[in-house]
Amino acid sequence: MTILDEIIAAKRKEIKEYQGVESTSVNGFPGKFRLAERLRDGRGVIAEIKRASPSKGNIRIDVDVAEQAKIYERAGAAAISVLTDELYFKGSMADLEKVARLVSVPVLCKDFIVDSVQIDRAKNAGATIILLIVAALEQRELEKLYSYAQAKGLEVLVEIHDREELDVALKLGAELIGVNNRNLKTFEVSLERTAEIAGHFPDSGDSLLISESGIFSESDASYAFNKGASGILVGEALMRSADAGAWIESVTSSEVEK
Numbered sequence: 186m187t188i189l190d191e192i193i194a195a196k197r198k199e200i201k202e203y204q205g206v207e208s209t210s211v212n213g214f215p216g217k218f219r220l221a222e223r224l225r226d227g228r229g230v231i232a233e234i235k236r237a238s239p240s241k242g243n244i245r246i247d248v249d250v251a252e253q254a255k256i257y258e259r260a261g262a263a264a265i266s267v268l269t270d271e272l273y274f275k276g277s278m279a280d281l282e283k284v285a286r287l288v289s290v291p292v293l294c295k296d297f298i299v300d301s302v303q304i305d306r307a308k309n310a311g312a313t314i315i316l317l318i319v320a321a322l323e324q325r326e327l328e329k330l331y332s333y334a335q336a337k338g339l340e341v342l343v344e345i346h347d348r349e350e351l352d353v354a355l356k357l358g359a360e361l362i363g364v365n366n367r368n369l370k371t372f373e374v375s376l377e378r379t380a381e382i383a384g385h386f387p388d389s390g391d392s393l394l395i396s397e398s399g400i401f402s403e404s405d406a407s408y409a410f411n412k413g414a415s416g417i418l419v420g421e422a423l424m425r426s427a428d429a430g431a432w433i434e435s436v437t438s439s440e441v442e443k
């Protein structure tokens with residue numbers, strides 16, 4: 186059993202206790218709250234709040250979530266991602282709610298979604314984007330959850346890891362496609378995942394590529410952008426940085442020759 190299988194099994198158990206959460210209203214978000222729009226100019230950073238992870242253990246377990254979110258927003262993050270899984274990532278819906286109340290940029294609910302009740306909870310807490318992981322879902326479930334989120338006015342980041350999964354994401358019509366440089370089954374990280382997917386990514390402009398995980402240095406960020414990513418999703422590097430704001434500003438600055 187891989188770690189992904191283990192997390193998904195735990196999640197399916199956990200959500201049984203959620204049943205009965207109220208379904209939310211349908212209302213879209215204005216332009217400034219749409220990540221796809223914010224990424225059209227390229228070089229966006231989706232800055233993540235990540236207290237811990239199964240591959241790294243505790244990263245910054247007692248982070249001041251509100252303070253961190255403010256730093257990200259002030260530095261011009263395209264969106265803020267909040268890990269809400271409690272068991273493996275030590276996050277919470279309360280973290281997300283805190284962030285969503287405070288900032289006026291899109292907020293991504295970073296969790297392992299296997300049921301529409303989680304989408305309702307994410308939206309109730311103030312998320313404007315949810316994550317769906319292709320490797321964690323059957324095709325039919327994926328389609329169902331994707332349409333459900335869209336019907337609720339949420340954006341969906343569809344996470345893939347290889348070319349087969351890229352095809353699945355494209356067939357769904359996903360506007361935001363994230364290639365995870367970390368294999369969730371083996372934890373192996375390679376930025377070449379981004380290069381490979383970018384090499385097969387349609388350049389119609391309908392879909393945007395986001396490079397996720399394992400981006401630590403400014404040269405990692407440049408590598409991903411130069412290969413064709415419109416955005417990068419960065420967690421650990423920002424959580425550990427003494428100046429996360431400067432990190433974001435420097436990788437998004439268009440003046441720097443990259």
Ligand SMILES: O=P(O)(O)OC[C@@H](O)[C@@H](O)c1c[nH]c2ccccc12
Binds near residue numbers: 235
């Ligand atoms: O901390 P990193 O290596 O910068 O990675 C951030 C983000 O990509 C990672 O947290 C992530 C990507 N996809 C996920 C799915 C579930 C949980 C976590 C993730």
